[in-house]
Amino acid sequence: MPKGEKKSAAVWIFMGSESDHAIMSESAAVLDEFGVSYDLKLSSAHRSPKRTISLAEKSLRNGAKVIIAGAGAAAHLAGVIAAHTTLPVIGVPVDSSPLKGLDALLSTLQMPAGVPVATMAVGKAGARNAGILAIQILALNDSRLRAKLGRYKKRLARTVEEKEKALKQSQGKR
Amino acid sequence: MPKGEKKSAAVWIFMGSESDHAIMSESAAVLDEFGVSYDLKLSSAHRSPKRTISLAEKSLRNGAKVIIAGAGAAAHLAGVIAAHTTLPVIGVPVDSSPLKGLDALLSTLQMPAGVPVATMAVGKAGARNAGILAIQILALNDSRLRAKLGRYKKRLARTVEEKEKALKQSQGKR
Amino acid sequence: MPKGEKKSAAVWIFMGSESDHAIMSESAAVLDEFGVSYDLKLSSAHRSPKRTISLAEKSLRNGAKVIIAGAGAAAHLAGVIAAHTTLPVIGVPVDSSPLKGLDALLSTLQMPAGVPVATMAVGKAGARNAGILAIQILALNDSRLRAKLGRYKKRLARTVEEKEKALKQSQGKR
Amino acid sequence: MPKGEKKSAAVWIFMGSESDHAIMSESAAVLDEFGVSYDLKLSSAHRSPKRTISLAEKSLRNGAKVIIAGAGAAAHLAGVIAAHTTLPVIGVPVDSSPLKGLDALLSTLQMPAGVPVATMAVGKAGARNAGILAIQILALNDSRLRAKLGRYKKRLARTVEEKEKALKQSQGKR
Amino acid sequence: MPKGEKKSAAVWIFMGSESDHAIMSESAAVLDEFGVSYDLKLSSAHRSPKRTISLAEKSLRNGAKVIIAGAGAAAHLAGVIAAHTTLPVIGVPVDSSPLKGLDALLSTLQMPAGVPVATMAVGKAGARNAGILAIQILALNDSRLRAKLGRYKKRLARTVEEKEKALKQSQGKR
Amino acid sequence: MPKGEKKSAAVWIFMGSESDHAIMSESAAVLDEFGVSYDLKLSSAHRSPKRTISLAEKSLRNGAKVIIAGAGAAAHLAGVIAAHTTLPVIGVPVDSSPLKGLDALLSTLQMPAGVPVATMAVGKAGARNAGILAIQILALNDSRLRAKLGRYKKRLARTVEEKEKALKQSQGKR
Amino acid sequence: MPKGEKKSAAVWIFMGSESDHAIMSESAAVLDEFGVSYDLKLSSAHRSPKRTISLAEKSLRNGAKVIIAGAGAAAHLAGVIAAHTTLPVIGVPVDSSPLKGLDALLSTLQMPAGVPVATMAVGKAGARNAGILAIQILALNDSRLRAKLGRYKKRLARTVEEKEKALKQSQGKR
Amino acid sequence: MPKGEKKSAAVWIFMGSESDHAIMSESAAVLDEFGVSYDLKLSSAHRSPKRTISLAEKSLRNGAKVIIAGAGAAAHLAGVIAAHTTLPVIGVPVDSSPLKGLDALLSTLQMPAGVPVATMAVGKAGARNAGILAIQILALNDSRLRAKLGRYKKRLARTVEEKEKALKQSQGKR
16 A cells, blocks of 8 residues: 555545546645545446445545546546535546547536536646645645645745756756 | 326436526427427436436336436536446537537547447537437337338428428529 | 358448548447447448448348447548438547547537437547447347346446456555 | 529539528629529438439539538538539538537538538638639639639729728728 | 625635626625635736735735635636645636637646646636535534535435426426 | 827737727727827738738838737738738737637737747737737837836726725625 | 649649648649649748749739648638639648647638638648649539549549458458 | 856746746747847746746846746746736747647737737747747847848748759659
């Protein structure tokens, strides 16, 4: 079992197909970095609907706080989960059809009034941000996480500056 | 209860919102024309998911042969039903968001391998065709319906010819 | 001749170009799995229109029950066939132009009222689902097929669960 | 019968639905202006396919030189006609679905190698240009038409200049 | 001052232009329904950037828990706020340009790794869902809100069922 | 002649059709506000190409500093002018076809390497910004304009704050 | 000089960039097959506008009958030529930007009323069809070409049938 | 430090990520060709917002005349800079997400009235044109640059003609 993963996890990460794992592991990675527990679940809205719904229904009472769901094509996974829980659900559209993720994006985002899905960018950036958003939500009641987020934000800025220096040096050498 | 509608109906017509009725009544109208029984159901994939699933699960044993489902935006209705039955499911994307039905179209159409939705054109033409397709499916084992379909196809052609005549006459008079 | 293919076949699979075969063989594969007979036909709506129409016209009296048609670009193949038969026609948009299948999708889907095409997802998932939908239609009057579909649906769910286990194990080992 | 319309006409103008007439009458109007004979035909690729094909097949031997075809949605009309004749076929996509003509545009334009359709802009500008293109084609062997086209091109430019003057005057007066 | 609005509010609702108010008032309405305090702020990412940033920077220490931001066109508002706070930021794309909200949707959603925006559907449904998502986040530490959300979810389902009854009755009367 | 318009004007505003005037008058209005001289020209890239080119060619030696060009559909106007001058050319896509300005946007923006067009947003916001950008360019050598721009930027921010106050007051009164 | 190319050619083939040659050589190839003379011209609407216009202006009096123009991105080439001649102009959108040819397609197609461009499909299929359309136009006054076109159409159909046979055989062997 | 780069540079080139450098170096290259000084800055609108804003705010008083900014996805960089300066800002959309640059394009282009961004084509052609546009702006008060631009424009045309010759020769040899 990888670092942050455990059964009564704070964040449940769903993916609709094993081919989505290369993308959704970005969510897991950032939760590991922040020391937040999570559980990876492979369950499809269309191919294993009963188990998906059963997991969604018991997520709240099993201690989950936030759900992340990544899927491609007619990406109903996040929406189906959101229909069966009152926990915040974060959706990650995966680019896995010839339409380059536009189908997954619109299927995840355009939810009807009453059942929100917090949709992220298509692909890896979105999967990573799903992890960050989950941490931002958990940090509302966790001052240690809040402090980590503050440091993370500073590190983001510092990393850009360091990369500029590296770029300038490599330019200067030419 | 309108003409063709009854409880142990051959075709179950779902719509996700009462605002879809103006579109989906086209499916009902064509089934009425062909004398095929149907039942209209208003049930949302996201707002009333349990009832939607329960209806989908019992459709086969309650005598339904074909399911039609119309919805807009992140239109998961047809896909969610298809996940819970082995009956043929026909999806009608409804244009009900600023994105002009492109969201409903892709959410209905781009189903993963294993769980098909027979997707129709966006809007009224699609809703009417959902009815025709249901009749084409039922006609495989109903020679009376098959004959009606043959006559319908001839009438389609004749109507175009009559409209040409009317157009030519109105042109000639100018 | 491959396993399921025979002359008085229940399903006729059309493709508009030999380059569509890599996609459309998915329809054939699933029909083979279910033991449903089919016939593969290569015929273009635009380059061999007379033969396409002639095949469409005689499909019903030659014993076909369902037609599947896959084509790319201005994909008129399914629509042209649907214009000449009252059998259910399933369309598969193929991604074969720089526009990534959006052209094939809209050309197949947006049929006028009176002449439906049951449109599937773009590409391989769609071709496989065309086969499943054909089986769902045939199963309405074939209890053996209906039972197979029920088992298939359970296997779909079980496969997802097995893949989750495999994923968890490979994660745990890292 | 309107001015330029006659039976052995040089240009045959097809439309797929009577609702396309408001658009396609622009093609007729410009042919009237240039004194080129035409015949309006209402015939659908999908609802009256046999008549459409029969007209296409006999167009050449009945004296037609150029065919114009306007249709909306899965606009196969021009392509189906082009499949059955070697005359130049000009396609006009009509905006008649929620997708704003993008479906008609791609269905008309994306023809496979071997069967061209000369596609015009969506809507009225395209219908008018279909008429002009027909005249440009006919003018290759008609010096009177060629001269008229030359004068038309000068008038186009002059009209823009006159409108500038009118605009400046209306501005100056404010 | 409307019902739920107060200065040390739990939810800050930003809009980039006064014309967005007709949309964003949906977020306020749902917060009022749940008795959650909010503050409406009109501030543009591009026209009043300093104030927008200053508000974002002080949101956390002023007691805000969740930020909602709605904007149209090149909708940078949610992203700019997210760049200056570690609070969860929910973005609502507003359809206010000829491109029907596609510009606002992509500008809000496609955030780079490290700076998430929880994006909702385009328009009113999205604005209402932004309110619900804020409540779902706040409910993680508020059992009263959690209970209300549970009742709300049941009411959503019940409302659909009541509307079905009304629809059936109105049908039956015809 | 309106306020800022004169013959040896600093900014030449082209439009391709008189129907573009309702949009392009926004460019003129902002130049009037800043006291920058301009000349309105109605000339089409396609219908009056010679005059368009002739105006472009003499713009530099006639004292023009910046050119603004607005057009719809296959909007070549800005690009054609840019091909014939080395002055900065600002393009405004106008929404005047069923495709909602996407055609004008791509036709104006996607210029090949060597011949830039500074493209603005579709419609009125873009036309107004074309005026502002022209002023920003002229201000590089005009300290009075630079000062005005500074004040304009402050006024933009102040106006947003005033509108917030008005909104809060109208809310409070309800 | 390749087979069909000569100075007083019937068809002038323009391309906007040498990178378009891989596509536009398809037009030349089909003209070679039909024995129609052509001249290849590399000239850009934006980078060498004067020569492009000069060639367009003298095309008619130098004996050209039909012009083909292929370009990518903001593909103004066909439209600029059409603005300066009354010959039929055929446009081929080339997929040469990240937007996959959608920019070239709309820039070529959406011409204003009065100046048509006969637009073909994006890429190689379109370039080949541009050659066929040119031949269809020339065949109106050339019975030898007309006969060749008739044979070509039959060969198109026969080739599809032969490919079906080959496909069936390769299937049978498996 | 590369040729044209220096601290009190006339043109400041921003990029939002080091992966944009392969594109944005085209802007630097053309400025080098024209002998215009520039400074490359790597700074993100979202990850290092404070530094981005601080640079934008001091650009004018540090001697910058024109700013170029390239970014991908929800490309806010140019817009954020434009919000904090009155200098002309040129935006280059970079294709760096599955959506092929459409997201970057709309995020850069669709700026609200009052805050223009001069948007270029997606990718390398756009980055090169950003450099040319900067030079066109600077040339308004630099006769030496103006003369260079005149020669550049002639060279563009000559290069096309030379490439035609090379193409014809390579054709002739075959």
